[in-house]
Amino acid sequence: MTRKQVIALIDQLSKTLNHGCGNHGCVINKSAGMKTNGPCRCTPIRVAKELEYLAREIKENSGTSWE
Numbered sequence: 504m505t506r507k508q509v510i511a512l513i514d515q516l517s518k519t520l521n522h523g524c525g526n527h528g529c530v531i532n533k534s535a536g537m538k539t540n541g542p543c544r545c546t547p548i549r550v551a552k553e554l555e556y557l558a559r560e561i562k563e564n565s566g567t568s569w570e
Contacts, residue, residue, distance in 0.1 A: 504560045516553055519545060 523532025524544035531545045543549075 504564060509557060509561060512553070512557055516550065516557075520550065 523529040526539050526541045528543045530543050
């Protein structure tokens with residue numbers, strides 16, 4: 504994983520936590536209107552898994568050059 508990919512994933516996670524995931528059952532943003540019927544991606548378990556994945560990727564690449 505490149506540095507740009509890590510930054511993009513962190514940016515996407517930040518946007519999700521600030522504005523919600525856009526799914527109908529979102530726990531962060533319950534605005535009216537059309538949304539997808541998927542499960543909420545803002546749950547603490549889902550966020551923790553994404554952060555764990557990022558930490559693992561950063562640790563694996565810590566000895567390499569981040570391009």
